[in-house]
Amino acid sequence: MMLPLQTEHLQLRAFKMEDIHTFAAYRSDPLVAQYQGWQTPFTLEEARAFVEAMLTIRPGLPDTWYQIAIERRQDGVLIGDCAFHILPEDGQQAEIGFTLARAYHGQGYGTEAVTRLVDYLFDTFQLHRLRALCDVDNLASRRLLERLGMRREAHFIENYWSKGEWRSEYAYALLRREWTEPSKR
Template identity: 50%
Template sequence: MSSVPALPRTARLQLRPFQAADLPAFAAYRANPAVARFQSWEPYTAAQAEAFVASQAGATIPGPPGTWVQIAIARADTDELLGDCALCLQADEPRLAEIGITLAPAQQGQGYATEALRALLEYCFRELHLHRVMAVTDCLNHGSVELLARVGMRREAHFRQHVWFKGAWGDEYVYALLGQEWQQNHG
């Protein structure tokens, strides 16, 4: 990759780097215990949110292999921050990547997560020419399980009591999609 492709836009959304103006919305949803429930992080403090947005503003997307980069999900018409998605190219094989997504509770149930994840997958396969993209989710996170299936990802694994997570052993599902599968379904 000699140049970094532009992040995608859809009819309703734009995926873009974080900016300072995102801080209030980001801090609000990342402080919400319901949002943090299935995430590796605990609810953010205001200082943590400020440091995170500052660290991600202007970040190169995709980041260096092995580095997670958060991408803002914003409304295309108002630039209002709705949530964020994550992308990490695998350290030892950068044609493989892992993705994730978080939406503010008020933005859930409106198709934004599906639209954003489809746009991110298209970016991964068409622009970055990745071979395989995967996502890991807590088996109890039914919204995420349904979302990953809805965007065409296949459940490849069920790891039982695989992770010590917030005081208990937790099960995880692994979902994945190959670039050739994406191409077959999306031309």
């Protein structure tokens, strides 16, 4: 199964150079960046370098983050992105991440996109386990991960420095068998 991936309302596809303005704009929104690693404003130059880097790699390289663009099918607008990183230890586990532009929050698009990402990762790469890290105050992200059925396994106390303060995170995880056979959980 290769990109692009379809869902009812969305297409998950590779980034392209035409995306850089929209990408820089939503990454520059302090609300969108609040619990993320980058600083605002996120410049056009940074966006260009980011997309250039994505164009040189393919999904699934070990120990390499791959960012997937999320486009709304009805109008072809780039509404956000999701990403995964196959962890180097054994090649069978990945971390996932996701971001939507503010105008598209709260409409179910995050859940729709990440559900498809999870399917893709378990099917295509036959991964054993996925994990996600999320700031304890990031309610929208927590709700999304819990709705997917991800299990909260850890609460790290002030484990990362972000935007001038020590912050705490929850770690979530999901096994392939839990995803494919939820009745056996």
